[in-house]
Amino acid sequence: PLGPASSLPPSFLLKCLEQVRKIQAEGEVLQERLCAAHKLCHPEELVLLGHSLGISQAPLGSCFSQALELVNCLRQLHSGLFLYQGLLQALAGISPEVAPTLDWLQLDIADFATNVWQQMEDMRVAPPGHPTQGPMPTFTSAFQRRAGGVLVASNLQRFLEPVYRVLRYLAQT
Amino acid sequence: ECGRIRLSDPIIRLGDSVTASCIIGRNCSHLDLESEILWKLESELHPGGRQKRLPDGSQESTITVPHLNYTQAHLSCCLYWGNSLQILDQVELQAGYPPPVPYNLSCFMNLTTNSLICQWEPGPDPYLPTNFTLKSFKNRGKCQTQEEPILDCVPEAGKSHCSIPRKHLQLYQSMGIWVQAENALGTTLSQKLCFDPMDLVKLEPPTLEALNPSPVEAPAQPGCLWLHWEPWKPGLFITQKCELRYQPQLGEASWALVASVPSKTHHHELCGLLPATAYTLQMRCIRSPLPGYWSDWSPSLVLNTTER
């Protein structure tokens, strides 16, 4: 069950909230650029492609169970961020119009993941050893990288909304 | 592979037709292979796909866009999955024209930057990424034979001028030069020029100065003006001839010209002018007798003739 929410320092929660908003804003820019430059504006048109490419969504169950399991929630948050770092890296070479935004997004997600990992270390609940990245999709054409970008960006936004709600809940309790 | 588009040609001439095929492999398990493959050009469904089953069980649809009128367009191969239209693959079609022939190529030797600067007209936009290169070669005669090539001068993106640094030039040897334009649909060459770089030198104008008071040996005569000028330093080694033009600051007066002012003396007495009148003077110089380009006119100098 939930350790005392106050075991998370307020400044850590405030920074996390800011980092989520920063990543959400960057993610929207990525989606806008993919739409403007390549007419790929609707992730729902690419679900089938997403299946065949193996682009998965990161689980966040522990953050929503009735009794918020704080440690597992932090661990799932970190693994989700780690997954998105990997997915964004796999999109390298996406297209000149989009590449700068992709780079900023990767850096912001990496910063956020480091912040969460260090908080877990400070609380002595960090999983042993550093996480290793699972198999990543391979994109065999410019189109697949751009379509992959649309899917990853939309999955990331859907991942961050609940994260933001949990962090805000923790910051207010 | 769940949907792979193949194109007859990704870059075509505007208005030409383009044919594309999209194959959905039979190992694409999560797909209902019987459903119809659909095509979208930009965001419009494009009818006319001809679909057939291939010997290995995969499905292939072929489509021909008769006259592509987009310079850039996205062609997507789609399939209905449930009731949502899914994009399986997408390619970018580009259409335009072969590069027009660059024209009005002109060059001049700039002694300040010590480089040969050439500019040209690129001609109408061919709608395709087109690379311009200024090509040149050294030569002994009238550039009939193409001897040792000088460097390829690549202009900044979108610019129609390029400058060849001094170290690649032999100023007093003839060289041939032209512009090459190249894109996916072809290559064109501009007209060739043949010159010694030094014969295209464009001087900077001299600097005009009033001679106040006019030199002792020639006190200011009514209706006369004494003029002194400083030649442009980097051009001192070049024998030049200069022209002086002047006009009274009176209504619609036109310029009067003093051709071939002796350039060595650096001062000149101008007479026959209206008394008590303000005159605007300008000067320009050109390499002479060897060939060159006239400098621009110098900034104006305003002098007043004395009373009668």
Added chain:
Amino acid sequence: ECGRIRLSDPIIRLGDSVTASCIIGRNCSHLDLESEILWKLESELHPGGRQKRLPDGSQESTITVPHLNYTQAHLSCCLYWGNSLQILDQVELQAGYPPPVPYNLSCFMNLTTNSLICQWEPGPDPYLPTNFTLKSFKNRGKCQTQEEPILDCVPEAGKSHCSIPRKHLQLYQSMGIWVQAENALGTTLSQKLCFDPMDLVKLEPPTLEALNPSPVEAPAQPGCLWLHWEPWKPGLFITQKCELRYQPQLGEASWALVASVPSKTHHHELCGLLPATAYTLQMRCIRSPLPGYWSDWSPSLVLNTTER
């Protein structure tokens, strides 16, 4: 070798002494080896050379300049040849000071360029070529331990600021940073700073706009002004507090301040003002409650209150 100068030290502290020797090899046939070796400092003959013959027959002269007061000087080893003084060898002496300690190091995070910009005072000119480097390292705590170094940021020549690009930064992790100054006479380090880059964010001010007409639900009250502002887009993800200041355009009126205007609403009603008066308004914002720097004050907006 017909004259080779050896120096105790080519770069010395201003005012210190420097010793040099000049050797003229005996195989220097065309020279009259008995003649006196003379020294010139810049263009002045400098007495005091002590000359001796070496075992191998060559001549060596040694000289000590007690207090070198030139920051740069040429020292020449000379010999009379006939009645003309000949320079056989020449070296450049440089004198100056060790680098002063750089001070007033300050940094701020620029979200427009997405880089950390640091500036410092270089201190007095040491008269010697001095290299400044902005050094930094990542860190977990209060920068006591020096962990992974970040890149060395080398400023443009003569500049006392440097910017570290985003890709080398962890915005929410603490980093240590200092300036190192180095020249031939030594190395000095500035005071060290320790911060999270994001805690040094400096926002751009919001853009003030009049709300004409003031919103329906609050018609313009006499002595009141309705104000709207657009926050700075790149800073939208940062929770901020803002300050509004206003002054009537009347003689020497001073600014009045409205501290902590709620930054979320983007509009504010200002009352208690003089009727029929033009007011100048400005606004600034700061990251809050997390640390940051105040933005500059926004460009002024002038609004007029209505008649009584």
